[in-house]
Amino acid sequence: MQIYWTKINKIIEETAEVKTFLLDCPEGFVWEEGAHLHLALRGFNEGEKPNRSLIRHMSISTLPNENSIGITTRIKEQCSEFKTILRELGVGGEVAIFKTHSNVPLKREGRKVYLLSSGVGLATFRPLVLDYFERADNVEGIHSLNVDSTKEFLFTSIFETASDKKFTSQFVDNRKDYYGEVEKLASDKEGLFYVVGSDEFLAQNISILLEQGIPHEQIMLDKHEKRRNEFLGIEMPAVPTA
Ligand SMILES: Cc1cc2nc3c(=O)[nH]c(=O)nc-3n(C[C@H](O)[C@H](O)[C@H](O)COP(=O)(O)OP(=O)(O)OC[C@H]3O[C@@H](n4cnc5c(N)ncnc54)[C@H](O)[C@@H]3O)c2cc1C
Numbered sequence: 384m385q386i387y388w389t390k391i392n393k394i395i396e397e398t399a400e401v402k403t404f405l406l407d408c409p410e411g412f413v414w415e416e417g418a419h420l421h422l423a424l425r426g427f428n429e430g431e432k433p434n435r436s437l438i439r440h441m442s443i444s445t446l447p448n449e450n451s452i453g454i455t456t457r458i459k460e461q462c463s464e465f466k467t468i469l470r471e472l473g474v475g476g477e478v479a480i481f482k483t484h485s486n487v488p489l490k491r492e493g494r495k496v497y498l499l500s501s502g503v504g505l506a507t508f509r510p511l512v513l514d515y516f517e518r519a520d521n522v523e524g525i526h527s528l529n530v531d532s533t534k535e536f537l538f539t540s541i542f543e544t545a546s547d548k549k550f551t552s553q554f555v556d557n558r559k560d561y562y563g564e565v566e567k568l569a570s571d572k573e574g575l576f577y578v579v580g581s582d583e584f585l586a587q588n589i590s591i592l593l594e595q596g597i598p599h600e601q602i603m604l605d606k607h608e609k610r611r612n613e614f615l616g617i618e619m620p621a622v623p624t625a
Contacts (some may be wrong), residue, residue, distance in 0.1 A: 384421075384479055384482060385404065385411075385481065385505045386423075386428070386479050386480075386481045387409040387412055387480050387481065388409075388477055388478070389407045389408070389412075389452070389477070389478060389479075389480060389481050390407050390475055390476065390477055390478075391404050391405070391406055391472060391473065391474055391475065391476045391477075391478065391581070392405050392406065392407050392413075392451060392474065392475060393405040393413075393451070393474060394473070394481045396453065397537055397538075398533065398535035398537065398569075399412050399533075399535060400457050400458060400459055400533070400535075401455060401456070401457050401458075401535070401537060402455070402456065402458060402470075403444060403454065403455040403501055404454045404455075404456075404469070404478075405445070405451035405452070405453055406451060406452040406453075406454065406478065407451065407452075408447070408450060408451060408452055409480075409606055412452070412480070413482070413483075414443050414447060414452075414483045414485065415445065415485045415488050416446060416488055416489055416511045416514045417442075417485040417486065417487035417488045417489065417507060417508075417510065417511055417605070418443045418483050418484060418485035418510075418512035419440050419441060419443065419483070419484065419485040419486075419507070419605065420440075420441060420443060420452075420480045420481065420482065421438055421439070421440060421441075421480065421481050421482045422438070422439050422440075422441045422454060422478055422479070422480055423437055423438040423439075423478065423479040423480070423481070423592075424437040424438075424465065424468050424469065424478060424479070425437075425477060427479065428479075430572070433555075436463070436464050436465060437464075437465060437468075438465075439465055440577075441454045441456065442455070442506050442507040442605070443510065444506040444507070444509045445464055445482070445509070445510060446510045446513050446514060447466065452480065453506075453509075453536070454567070455503055455506035455509075456469075456503060456506075457502065457503050458470050459604060472571070479609065486603075486604065486605045486606060486607065486611070487507065487511070487579070487603050487604075487605050488511075489511045489514050489515060489522065490575055490603070491520055491521035491522055492521060492575065493521050493522075493523060494522075494523050494573050494575050495522075495523040495525070495526065495571055495572060495573070495574045495575070496511075496522055496523075496524070496526070496574070496575045496577065496578050497525075497526050497527075497528070497568050497571070497574050497575065497576045497577065498511065498512070498525060498526070498527040498528070498579075499528050499565060499568075499576060499577065499578045499579070499580075499606050500527070500528070500529045500530075500578070500580055500581070501529070501530045501531065501561075501579075501580035501581070501584050502529075502530075502531050502533075503537065504529070504579035504584075505527070505529045505531075505537045505538060505542065505579075506537070506538075506581040507579045507605060508527060508577070508579065509538055509541060511525075511577075511620045512525060512527065512540065512541060512542065512550070515548075515550070515569055516548060516550075519548070519549070523549070524549030524550065524551075525550050525551075526550075526551045526552075526553070526568065527550075527551070527552045527553065528553045528555070528561065528564050528565065528568065529542070529552075529553070529554050529555075530554075530555050530556070530557070530558060530560075530561035531554065531556060532557065533556075533558055534556045536554040539554075542554075545568065545607065550572045560589070562591060565588060565591050565592070566595060568593065569592055569595035569596075569597055570595070570598045572596060572597065573601075574588075574597070574601065575601050575603060576588075576592055576597060576601060576602050576603065576605075577603040578592075578602065578603070578604055579604075579605050582614075585604055585614055586614065589604075589614060589615060591600060593615075593616075599615040599616075599617060601613060
């Protein structure tokens, strides 16, 4: 596993609590839309075992052609040790990145894509939408639905309805409206439904989508296959031990 140490080159204050840290892109570091990485702070690998309190999974909120690795996160006043240190780092501060992988690349299967997210979960979808704007091949259109109770919605200049691009974006500020909308969107039985948010949020969305008759193959989660199957209640064939 290659660990890349890199520097913060810019910090964007997206809202009062949400920041995007733009990191220099180390040579040889590549990713595709929907990717996440491990973000680690100095000291994480200095003991016998990696110090987990200094490591977090983060989605990459930029595309490679933006020439920086974007990490978008909410930092509340009361926050973890990890975020306290990150907040203090500032431009020029060093972080480590490693183990990049995308569970949710944009599928180009001639279907409509529904991006369902809560809060900063929208960051995972930002590169998918930009990728679609650059090349719409084999995507029937995208609809984004984001719920954020702070009402301080993210990336509103990108997540703006553009009918000429077959792109619609909806923001709501409460779960009741949100789940009502999900039910409506699930009337498209051919659609691909991507869901990003907390585990509880995923479970609730999955339950509605399955109930509405969306097959589990059409539900994408930012989880490795085994965890995805557990969430979707898919039984895996037992592996023979003998
Ligand atoms: C594939 C994947 C991708 C992900 N992508 C992202 C991403 O792009 N952006 C992102 O932000 N997260 C992402 N996450 C989640 C991320 O890894 C963290 O779990 C998440 O950001 C919470 O961070 P934290 O544990 O440092 O806690 P915090 O965010 O600091 O805290 C979590 C909650 O606990 C409260 N809290 C924490 N410490 C205290 C304290 N001392 N006193 C009182 N209250 C406290 C906070 O106020 C907050 O409500 C991703 C996870 C996965 C698995």
